[in-house]
Amino acid sequence: DQQVKQNSPSLSVQEGRISILNCDYTNSMFDYFLWYKKYPAEGPTFLISISSIKDKNEDGRFTVFLNKSAKHLSLHIVPSQPGDSAVYFCAAQTEEGSARQLTFGSGTQLTVLP
Amino acid sequence: DAGVIQSPRHEVTEMGQEVTLRCKLISGHNSLFWYRQTMMRGLELLIYFNNNVPIDDSGMPEDRFSAKMPNASFSTLKIQPSEPRDSAVYFCASSLAYGEQGTGGYTFGSGTRLTVV
Numbered sequence: 001d002q003q004v005k006q007n008s009p010s011l012s013v014q015e016g017r018i019s020i021l022n023c024d025y026t027n028s029m030f031d032y033f034l035w036y037k038k039y040p041a042e043g044p045t046f047l048i049s050i051s052s053i054k055d056k057n058e059d060g061r062f063t064v065f066l067n068k069s070a071k072h073l074s075l076h077i078v079p080s081q082p083g084d085s086a087v088y089f090c091a092a093q094t095e096e097g098s099a100r101q102l103t104f105g106s107g108t109q110l111t112v113l114p
Numbered sequence: 115d116a117g118v119i120q121s122p123r124h125e126v127t128e129m130g131q132e133v134t135l136r137c138k139l140i141s142g143h144n145s146l147f148w149y150r151q152t153m154m155r156g157l158e159l160l161i162y163f164n165n166n167v168p169i170d171d172s173g174m175p176e177d178r179f180s181a182k183m184p185n186a187s188f189s190t191l192k193i194q195p196s197e198p199r200d201s202a203v204y205f206c207a208s209s210l211a212y213g214e215q216g217t218g219g220y221t222f223g224s225g226t227r228l229t230v231v
Contacts, residue, residue: 006156043118043205043222044157089157101170102220104149106156 003027004092006105014113019077021108023090026071030092034102035064035075038087047088048075080112118208120223127230132194135226137206139187144210146189147220148181151203160204163189196230203227 005024013019021035031052036044050057050064050073057064063076077084090105119138127133139146148160161171166183174181178197183189193200207220 002155041224043207043224045222046220101159101162102147103159104157106154 002106003030004090004103004105006090006108008108009106010109010111012111012113013080015082016079019075019080019084019110019112021075021077021088021090021110023073023075023105024071025073025092027092027094027103028071029094030103032093033064033066033073034091034093035062036089036091036104038089038107044089077110080110082112082114085110085112118206118221118223120204120206120226122226123224124227125229127196127228129197129230130195131230132192133196133200133228133230135191135193135204135206135228137189137191137208137223139189139206139208140221141187142210143208143221144186145208146183147207147209148189148191149205149207149222151205151225157205160191193228196228198230201229 003026032049034049035047037047038044048059048062048064050066052068055066061077064073066073087107087109089107091102093102118140121136125133145164147162149157150160151157158173160173161181162169163183166186179193181191203225205222205225207222209220
């Protein structure tokens with residue numbers, strides 16, 4: 001039972017256009033959401049996050065939107081660049097016990113075409 | 115800071131053999147997470163430790179899998195005996211236990227690509 005779902009395994013976008021990656025979750029206890037980016041042969045690296053008390057967070061070309069009522073978040077990349085081609089993982093966080101555990105989605109492969 | 119270091123980077127082994135994956139945490143981090151990445155399920159949490167103590171191992175697929183933290187900076191994930199369906203990329207990540215919320219305080223290693231033939 002996946003609590004964090006990324007229903008699009010892949011996405012192709014033309015350079016300069018907007019990339020929109022989507023993520024849905026089922027656990028209402030999640031209180032923080034993150035996006036990680038992964039290049040081949042490397043570990044995932046943190047990209048951007050958003051608290052459940054906000055509905056938008058922006059960092060340069062990257063913006064994350066959170067719709068709590070729909071249990072949905074999205075990552076917008078504008079403008080998209082070829083170097084953005086990577087696998088993007090959505091992750092959700094809840095404080096359980098003594099560590100803030102992350103639950104990841106299955107990832108979306110973004111390809112930005114030059 | 116060298117980051118989280120995993121070894122080996124690649125491992126090819128025959129079915130039935132024992133496999134040991136290794137992970138060195140970032141100095142000062144006291145939480146350690148083992149993840150497995152597969153095409154079907156993405157990143158799955160296998161087990162995590164806090165201050166060397168296993169907190170949740172519910173993600174460990176079977177008794178063939180075991181993980182240890184013999185000290186604060188090092189962890190092993192062992193599969194014995196290994197099976198072809200264990201083939202995947204295994205990542206470890208470290209963080210501060212009460213890492214600042216949402217900073218993405220997890221730091222991942224580069225992973226070990228395991229192939230069991």
